[in-house]
Amino acid sequence: MRVATWNVNSVGARLPRLVEWLELAAPDVLCVQETKVAADAFPAAAVAPLGYQVAHHGEGRWNGVAVLSRVGLEDVVRGLPGDPGFPDPGTLEARAVAATCGPVRVTSVYVPNGRTPEDPHYAYKLRWLAALGAAVAADAVGARPFAVLGDFNVAPTDADVWDPAAFVGSTHVTAAERAALAGLRATGLADVVPTIAKGPHPYTYWDYRAGAFHKGMGMRIDLVYGNPPFVSAVRAAVVDRDARKGKGPSDHAPVVVDLDL
Numbered sequence: 001m002r003v004a005t006w007n008v009n010s011v012g013a014r015l016p017r018l019v020e021w022l023e024l025a026a027p028d029v030l031c032v033q034e035t036k037v038a039a040d041a042f043p044a045a046a047v048a049p050l051g052y053q054v055a056h057h058g059e060g061r062w063n064g065v066a067v068l069s070r071v072g073l074e075d076v077v078r079g080l081p082g083d084p085g086f087p088d089p090g091t092l093e094a095r096a097v098a099a100t101c102g103p104v105r106v107t108s109v110y111v112p113n114g115r116t117p118e119d120p121h122y123a124y125k126l127r128w129l130a131a132l133g134a135a136v137a138a139d140a141v142g143a144r145p146f147a148v149l150g151d152f153n154v155a156p157t158d159a160d161v162w163d164p165a166a167f168v169g170s171t172h173v174t175a176a177e178r179a180a181l182a183g184l185r186a187t188g189l190a191d192v193v194p195t196i197a198k199g200p201h202p203y204t205y206w207d208y209r210a211g212a213f214h215k216g217m218g219m220r221i222d223l224v225y226g227n228p229p230f231v232s233a234v235r236a237a238v239v240d241r242d243a244r245k246g247k248g249p250s251d252h253a254p255v256v257v258d259l260d261l
Helices: 011-025 044-050 118-140 175-185 209-215 227-233
Strands: 002-007 029-033 053-058 064-070 073-077 096-101 103-110 147-149 220-227 234-239 255-259
Touching: 002 011, 002 103, 002 147, 002 220, 011 029, 011 044, 011 220, 029 103, 029 147, 053 073, 053 096, 064 073, 064 096, 064 103, 064 175, 118 147, 118 175, 147 255, 220 227, 220 255
Parallel strands: 002 029, 103 147
Antiparallel strands: 002 255, 029 064, 053 064, 073 096, 096 103, 147 220, 234 255
């Protein structure tokens, strides 16, 4: 079974590339982030001929997450229980959607960026990660293979950024953000990719500016956190850098995990 995650940075702008990639990579399940379309506007008809059902949680021009599955799509939960909202609990963003796809359950997440450590969005990011940990705790310790996949907007260690000195004072690398990720792992999840993926730097994101991709100026912020039944089934993991190349790519590359289930 093949499970993947990809921040497409607008499904409207990236639809031809998404369809092409689905044809080439043939994941059984794909978690998508930054769809940037309204709740009922995901182009499901474009992926249906490939056998995919879609569970989408969208809000318009910002955010948006989806699960695409060709092995079944059940028990869909849109939104995050306990979501703190921004700027207040009454304003919820489309950042999480969960579904059972055949033998696995997945949660596709787009974690808040945080902007700067001084910005209110940063405190929201930490609250949101805490709510995510509480929401997935039961699945994390369950017997069914389960994973949280998506754009976490946090590089877990200094090895996950091209130059730690370039990020001093910035979000994505602060002690509090990394502690929040550690709290998520403490629910019973493990970071799948570092122990499996080939190559010293499995970066997943490169800024569009300054030729960052070609210069290797990347970050690993798209993560796959699995529970023990999921992790024990993992046979391979790779960042598909080819999807970041060519004309009009997303600034993220897909992360692909193969499981023996």
